[in-house]
Amino acid sequence: MATILIVDDDPQTRQLYVSLLSPLGHKVIEASDGEKGIRAATESHPALVISDVLMPNISGYEFVSRLRQLPQFATVPFIFQSASLFDHQTRALGATCGVTHFIPKPSEPETILEVVHSALGSSAQLPPAAPAPPTVTEHIPWLLDAVYERSRELEAVNHTLEQRLSELAATNQELEAFTYTVAHDLRAPVRHISAFGELLSQKFSHALPDDGRMLLNRILRASHQMGVLVDDLLRFSRLGRVQIQRNRVDLNRIVQAVRLDLKPDLEGRDIDWQIQELPEIEGDQSLLYQAIANLVSNAVKYSQRQPHAQIEIGTSESGGENTVIFVRDNGAGFEMEYAAKLFQVFERLHAAEEYEGNGIGLAIVKRIVDHHGGRVWAEGSPGKGATFYLSLPAGKGEYAKPRERAAGR
């Protein structure tokens, strides 16, 4: 039989405690806020105080701190009810005010009774609790308010982010549909101009005067360029959502394959190739092929006016875990002040009449390198050539040094 004080601004919670504890012979006294709780406590001398944490006027922390400062309540056991969200903080803060027990909200009646009886039994052993330093108790309500304010802000931000995310997903879907339309509906007419023009040239070229043949050839060249542009654009846009497949990639084999594929462009050219031994890295084979193919074919293209072109492919010293490879040519080069523009889509530093191109190739290289978590940059000067660098994560040790691993077994 004990007198128990329950302080809670919610009448239903108070009623729950009354109906649970009264039948067991306890005298339950109710108070709807901290001030009333302090008055009720000094009048009825309860053997146990149960309090809510969040209450109007004064919080549970202030309530218990003020009660603890009265000598007759220095050792009275004290229970906090707390919502599980802030359980950890509540316990830590509560302990500094001398709260000995906690009841999570909501709880089964069995749990409540268990905690109440354990608290009642503990009153004798309770050491005199030192009153919490006033600085702590003063800051507690402020802290608690700040925590709740912050969590409300976070909820609002989360909500906005979720909205943005679904808007972005919708925009992405629209873009994909647009790409599909470009792919399908633009490719067909371009293909027809190109194919029927070719047929015209094959079958009736002899019937055309020289200037007519010249005009037809211009149409054919333009439609070919248009075809390449549409395909490059598609490749570029697809890279936006590609998932990279990481494997062991031998850069030497990629360079070999790239040179083989470029053979038609090398006819009639005098190129001095200097190719160093390249490392193996971890990456997406087909994407890396595309990136290196673009760089090497650029080197071939921009060195076409050199009677003795030189193209060098190799690795340069890298700091840390990245592998740096470079492709260098002695071709047209560029002015360094425009270096940043090189990798932007549709940006070109040379007129199309000088060097064929559409300004997508290096943007594709950048996207591929970005996907690998690497970096790309260029150095050059007009008339003296250009060097393009790729810095790529070398990958796990097992990939970086395959020969040593083999020798160890």
Next chain:
Amino acid sequence: MPNQGNVLLVDDNAGDRELVQLSLQDSHCAGEIVVARDGAEALDFLYRRGDFSERTGPPPAIILLDIKMPRVNGIEVLGKIRSDPQLRLIPVVMLTSSPQGRDVEVCYRMGANGYVVKPFDFAQFTATTRTIAQFWCSLNEIPSGVVA
């Protein structure tokens, strides 16, 4: 050349149909080329319905199937063919305008025998369709039991 397989060409684009027909006729590597202008017509042909209710003769040795078409698209036609016990062994090559990554996967998963993007270059275009026809109409043997 005798016994060359027929081609069912399904494409809504008249220009593309003409290009395929031109390249196949010049190469003499396919038998008859039957044209369907969309997926619905293709299914009519396969099930001998509508304009094709009087059709006799063997099933096509190869179906060249565009994807984006009005009424019934190529992927739907492919699904229908692969789920019908009497049609499912007919080889189908998707001959499409657009190199769409997702379509490629979907088509192969549904049992397409190939996925070819129509090249821009006419010489390449001709070479591609001829290679397909040569393989499927002359070299490949269809198992007996296909009734279409």
